[in-house]
Amino acid sequence: MTPAVEVIEFTDPGCPWSWGAEPVLRWLxxxxxxxxxWRRVQGVQIDRAPRAQPEDPSEVVRDRWLExxxxxxxxxxTRLHWAIGSSHMAARAAKAAERQxxxxxxxxxxxxxEAVFVHGRPADSPERIASxxxxxxxxxxxxxGADLYAHDVxxxxxxxxxxxxxxxxxxxxxxxxxxxxxxxxRDGDYQRYAFPTLVxxxxxxxxxxxxxxxxxVYRQALEAVEPTLAGVExxxxxxxxxxxxxxxxxDRELELLCGWADPPPDAxxxxxxxxSLWVDSERAAAGHRARAIAEVTG
Numbered sequence: 383m384t385p386a387v388e389v390i391e392f393t394d395p396g397c398p399w400s401w402g403a404e405p406v407l408r409w410l411x412x413x414x415x416x417x418x419x420w421r422r423v424q425g426v427q428i429d430r431a432p433r434a435q436p437e438d439p440s441e442v443v444r445d446r447w448l449e450x451x452x453x454x455x456x457x458x459x460t461r462l463h464w465a466i467g468s469s470h471m472a473a474r475a476a477k478a479a480e481r482q483x484x485x486x487x488x489x490x491x492x493x494x495x496e497a498v499f500v501h502g503r504p505a506d507s508p509e510r511i512a513s514x515x516x517x518x519x520x521x522x523x524x525x526x527g528a529d530l531y532a533h534d535v536x537x538x539x540x541x542x543x544x545x546x547x548x549x550x551x552x553x554x555x556x557x558x559x560x561x562x563x564x565x566x567x568r569d570g571d572y573q574r575y576a577f578p579t580l581v582x583x584x585x586x587x588x589x590x591x592x593x594x595x596x597x598x599v600y601r602q603a604l605e606a607v608e609p610t611l612a613g614v615e616x617x618x619x620x621x622x623x624x625x626x627x628x629x630x631x632x633d634r635e636l637e638l639l640c641g642w643a644d645p646p647p648d649a650x651x652x653x654x655x656x657x658s659l660w661v662d663s664e665r666a667a668a669g670h671r672a673r674a675i676a677e678v679t680g
Contacts, residue, residue, distance in 0.1 A: 385419035386608045390581040392546050394427035395472040395494040396504060397577040398447045399562050399594045402454025404495070405634040406597045407578070412639060413616040414604065422491070424473035424539065425546030427577055428466050429569070439465040447499070448655065453561045454594060455634040457654035459502030466504040471530070474539040475511045478529035482522060489518050489629060490526075496630065500652060500659050517665060519629070547572040553579065553592050564592025584608035597638065622646045629665055633657040 391407070393400045411418065440462040447458045472494050479490035497514040498504045505514040508530060515523060529535050549566040554573060556565035566573040579592040580600065584607030591603050605612040618641040624631050625646050634657065636643055645651070649660040 386417045386584060386611065387414075387419070387604060388581075388583040389418050389420045390423060390583075391420065392423045392425050392575040392577055392579040392581075394425055394469050394577045395476055395491060396466045396469040396498055396506075397427045398450045398456070398499065399454070399576075400578045401495050401499045402450060402456040403578045403594055404456070404492070405632060405638045406595070406600065407580075408628070408635060409597055409616075409638050410600050410604075412619065413601075413614065414611060417608070417611055422476070422487075423542045423545050424476050425574060425577060426469050426473050426543050428469045444502075450561075451656045455632075455657055457500050457632055457659055458656045459498075459500060460653075460655045462502040462504075464504065466498065467506045469506065470539075471507060471511060472505050473542070474530055474535060475505070475515070475526065477539045477542065478526050478532070478535045479521070481529055481532075481535070482525065486518070486521055490515060490521065492628070492630065493518050496659065500654055519665070547574045549573055549575045549579075550581075550590055552590055556592065558593070562594040564594075582607045618643070621649075625649055625660065625662060630659055630661045632659050636660070 389410075411420065443465050444458065444462040447462075450456070451458045476487065476491045476494065479487040493515055494505050494511070497510075503510070503514070505511040508527065511530075512523060512527060515521060515526065547569060553564060553566045553575065556563060558564065562576070564576040564579055567576050576592055578594070579590065580603075582589045582591070582603050584604075586607045586609065589603035589606050591600055619627075619639050621631070621636060621640045621643045624635065624639050628635075631639070631645070631649075636645060645660040646662075648663060650663050652659040652661060
């Protein structure tokens with residue numbers, strides 16, 4: 383089947399609004415499947431280490447995430463062990479993972495996000511990335527470590543960085559509804575897309591959906607550029623299907639993808655300050671071992 387719509391997702395592994403959008407974007411990809419040709423642009427939200435602040439910067443950052451989670455329902459860690467130094471390396475790891483296929487790239491990006499927003503241990507160095515990804519099933523971790531420095535991966539990551547800093551004119555001075563209208567952000571001498579921003583391209587033109595939005599907004603934009611997708615029947619997944627497909631599901635994903643269903647009986651709950659993440663027992667055990675090593679090695 384030839385995809386009917388191209389979707390460009392401007393995002394970043396350490397962006398709390400992008401993390402909050404994960405359930406809706408998972409729903410969108412599940413609902414429309416092969417009708418979409420999806421491309422992620424890892425735009426890099428945090429370009430360098432934060433400046434020294436009088437308060438503990440990690441607590442300042444986490445307090446902001448709690449404010450955002452009041453809108454998105456996303457998990458927030460009970461403790462942020464360190465503030466993110468930069469999201470450059472995590473963004474490059476997400477690009478490197480694409481060499482191993484789309485499904486693994488999805489798992490890698492999700493795991494990098496969970497390292498930040500569930501476990502409070504941002505993967506902002508090669509060593510921390512290796513630790514965070516040590517329990518991703520099917521991932522060739524040695525290859526990923528080498529690919530972080532591969533010429534074409536570095537070029538692709540640089541291209542994403544630049545593309546994110548050429549925002550469409552419609553978002554430069556955007557004034558829209560809150561809590562995250564998605565106006566372009568000042569970034570040094572440039573402006574960049576707010577994360578997440580989605581661009582839909584179909585037979586009937588282009589639609590931008592900047593900022594954090596509910597599912598109905600994305601569906602409206604998608605059907606505007608490709609009317610043949612209007613009225614697609616979207617059936618909820620069984621929780622066990624969702625867990626098997628993605629490896630982890632949040633409370634919000636259970637609600638959106640499974641219709642308020644309970645988690646699978648064999649799922650392991652990972653509690654956070656705001657909501658829960660559910661993983662299968664094997665992955666939970668592997669993740670626990672990886673975090674135990676991380677606590678020793680820093």
